[in-house]
Amino acid sequence: MSKHSSVFGRLIFTGFLTLLAVLPFSAQAQTTPTDTVSIWSFDRIRQDLNGDQVPDHKGENVVVTGIANINSGILHEKFLQAFIQNDSSGMSIFAQDIETPFQAGDSLVVMGYIDQYNGLIEVQVNSYSVYSGESKLPVPIPLTTVAEKPSDYLGMMSEGTGRVIEKGSTFNGKYLIISLEESIKSMMVYVSNFHLHYQDFDFELISPGDVIHVKGIITEYNPEFPEQRSYKLFLRTPADLEFERIPRFYWYLILAGLGILVLGTAGWIFGLRRRVDTKTRDIQKSLQEKDMLLREIHHRVKNSLAIVSGLIELQLGSTDSEKAINVLQDSQNRIHSVGLIHEKLYQTESLSDIDLGNYIKDLVEAIHGTFTEFKDDVILNFDLDTIEADPDMVIPCGLLVNELVVNTYKHAFKKGKQGSLNVILKQKNGKILLQISDNGPGLPSNFQMEQDGSLGTMLISSFADQLNAEMKIDSGEGTGITFTFTIPKS
DSSP states (O other): OOEEOSHHHHHHHHHHHHHHHHHHHHHTTTSOGGGOOOBOOHHHHTOOTTOSSSOTTTTOEEEEEEEESSOTTSSOSSSEEEEEEOSSOEEEEEESSOSSOOOTTOEEEEEEEEEEETTEEEEEEEEEEEEOSSOOOOOOEEHHHHHHOGGGGTTOEEEEEEEEEEEEEETTEEEEEEEETTSSOEEEEEEETTSTTGGGOOGGGOOTTOEEEEEEEEEEEOTTSGGGOEEEEEEOSGGGEEESSOOHHHHHHHHHHHHHHHHHHHHHHHHHHHHHHHHHHHHHHHHHHHHHHHHHHHHHHHHHHHHHHHHHHHHHTTOOOHHHHHHHHHHHHHHHHHHHHHHHHHHSSSSSOEEHHHHHHHHHHHHHHHOGGGTTTEEEEEEEOOOEEOHHHHHHHHHHHHHHHHHHHHHTOOTTSOEEEEEEEEEETTEEEEEEEEOSOOOOTTOOGGGOOOHHHHHHHHHHHHTTOEEEEEEOTTSOEEEEEEEEOO
């Protein structure tokens, strides 16, 4: 028996296989069936027609060929324990001695007889030849494929990724059980204590939950007892097991290190915290006092504006001039819109931002309540987003809405005729859309806002300018009027 690595050796290997293929026909006349030497398929070696868990040809001499998928001397330090395979199947081979070392990828011709060990069907080797040079390692089969029916892939290389769900040891080795990704199946990953690199497989580093990538050879254990039959992936070298993510063990080390760091700085933090707490209490006390003062200011401003509104109400009762009454009522509405802002401010937690949508709704409803003659004839429709805004925006916006709504009640609606007022507030792309529309008679066809000299028109333009708003008016005689303002959020 010799090891060849040249093209000439490859030709000898091919010729040898051809000779073995025809040898049984010339030898059968001189030998018994058990002495016959022939090339056998792995499926024929495993044949068990009567189902007694014993191969039908156990003890018969066979010749098998295949590609070694593991180096000799790896799975057992003393004996020859290895696997050979072809494209569709594989087989375990065993001998008491390693006569000629071989590498994974070498072609082997093995002569021996069929036997079983712990139920595993294998070829007990009498002799073997090694042919290397042009062969290459078989492509591993995905574990997810193997897991569906492991018995079809015995002795073959397989690889895949899975999450560790269990680890442990037996009297003759150690194992992991992994749940395969994209599958409900699981697979045992095994290393025998006879393995040459047994100590190098550091399973202590692995924890349940770790995701690993494994490569090895599919084999079985106790197949003669179906209830005890199990399939395993034999790891060949430590390189066949890789972490797909950082092992949990390392995370535990990191957390332990962080814990020590935290304990080491706890004393310093505690001392610093005491000093900070003292300062913080002083600052909080000062902020609470300022908060109370600011609330009180907003409350007093609101009350003062209410007093002014009350004085105007008294003035309304002392005049019969319709023009004076209209002017006073307009002023009263404007004062109310500003007073409502201060009322909203002292009711908020921040004292600096107001829900603009909620404020506009309350303001429009309050104006609606002052025009008692239209209370049952006008329907209010709101579509308002929640938009936080500061007083610098809310005040001109509120006064703008006040002017528009008051003008609508004065000019768009008639007593006894159904009217509707629609108010829309939306926020999009950093801008605010404010739209107020009615179903009134609309504006005259010759109306030009810039030429209208009324106070209401001047105020609407002024407040729109304060808001840096783009204003658009859509109207026609008998079709109502829609005011649209596009306001920058800032």
